[in-house]
Amino acid sequence: MIRLAFITLTLSSLLSAWWLAGVTGEALLLPLPLQQLDHFRLNRNLKSYLDKIDVLIEPSSTVCSQKKDIPVLVLVTSSPSRFDHREAIRSTWAKHLPTYFIMGLNGPSVEDLMVDNYVEAKKYSDVIIYNFQDHYQNLTLKTALMLKWTSEHCPTELMLFKTDDDVLVNPWMMKRVLEETSGSDLVGYRKMNNYLHRDEYSKWYSPRWLHRQDFIPEYLSGTGYLINGKLIKKILETAFEVPMINLEDVYFTYLVSKLKLGLKLTHDHRLSPYKPLLSLGCLYAGLASAHSLTPEEMLNAWPRVEGPLPAKSFCDRFVDTYWNEWFLY
Numbered sequence: 001m002i003r004l005a006f007i008t009l010t011l012s013s014l015l016s017a018w019w020l021a022g023v024t025g026e027a028l029l030l031p032l033p034l035q036q037l038d039h040f041r042l043n044r045n046l047k048s049y050l051d052k053i054d055v056l057i058e059p060s061s062t063v064c065s066q067k068k069d070i071p072v073l074v075l076v077t078s079s080p081s082r083f084d085h086r087e088a089i090r091s092t093w094a095k096h097l098p099t100y101f102i103m104g105l106n107g108p109s110v111e112d113l114m115v116d117n118y119v120e121a122k123k124y125s126d127v128i129i130y131n132f133q134d135h136y137q138n139l140t141l142k143t144a145l146m147l148k149w150t151s152e153h154c155p156t157e158l159m160l161f162k163t164d165d166d167v168l169v170n171p172w173m174m175k176r177v178l179e180e181t182s183g184s185d186l187v188g189y190r191k192m193n194n195y196l197h198r199d200e201y202s203k204w205y206s207p208r209w210l211h212r213q214d215f216i217p218e219y220l221s222g223t224g225y226l227i228n229g230k231l232i233k234k235i236l237e238t239a240f241e242v243p244m245i246n247l248e249d250v251y252f253t254y255l256v257s258k259l260k261l262g263l264k265l266t267h268d269h270r271l272s273p274y275k276p277l278l279s280l281g282c283l284y285a286g287l288a289s290a291h292s293l294t295p296e297e298m299l300n301a302w303p304r305v306e307g308p309l310p311a312k313s314f315c316d317r318f319v320d321t322y323w324n325e326w327f328l329y
Helices: 002-028 038-042 045-051 083-091 116-124 137-154 173-178 229-239 248-260 282-287 295-305 312-320
Strands: 055-057 072-077 099-105 127-133 159-164 186-195 215-228 265-267
Touching: 045 137, 055 116, 072 137, 083 099, 083 116, 083 295, 099 137, 116 127, 127 137, 137 159, 137 215, 137 229, 137 248, 159 229, 186 248, 215 229, 215 248, 215 265, 229 248, 248 265, 282 295, 282 312
Parallel strands: 072 099, 072 159, 099 127, 186 265
Antiparallel strands: 055 127, 159 215, 186 215
């Protein structure tokens, strides 16, 4: 009898502890982030979005309208409040590459155009602002606007480098990449055999109702990839036939370019989604682009990057012989 009571008490205690742990665990969980994906339930036709979006501000004159012979045009995804990131880019690598920033509004309507953004655009003539709400889940739409703007304003002979505002570009290594990959369809850091993030807490969350397949064989990291100018219009027109998803790099480089058009995705480790472990000149010299830098890190790293590598210098030999992706994180 005593043994039965002991067993009953023990089981009751364990069940109570299990229940309490479950309740406590739920209470400690952070609230789910606002994903802003509902508009994809209503409409996933890219063309219908673009047809409703007008450009509000753009430079009156660009390197394209001036008919300048440029091998590469850089378009940077930015957002209204990231002034410091744009200033860091203007102070560093944008002095050596034709660079423009594309963004939307701080809210859902044109009244949400920030006065500071208007003043910035007029001061620098390098900002293109469209009439749509700027948030992370609209990156596919923002990249589509990049392609649309380039196809309407620029010659097809150039290469478009799509990148983000936390990326440091090495103009001299970028020149090497352009020379060595001339004629390629798309060039970037190729991600192989990846699974989509189904965790709602993930920044890259993609629900199964948006894209059923879990597995993505290959795509180019959206932190920075090159697109052959001759293909930009074709890629955009083909995207009108492919239902949108929120991951712009998977959408444009894999679903549209690779799967639908059969274009080749060329891997180049120098267009890196990572950054050097240490802020050493030779480590940055081995990259055409490095990702996830704060404005302060970009400004501090630039003196170690600035200027082409002298022939047969130590860094030049290091880059050609010893440089390795193990130096990145």
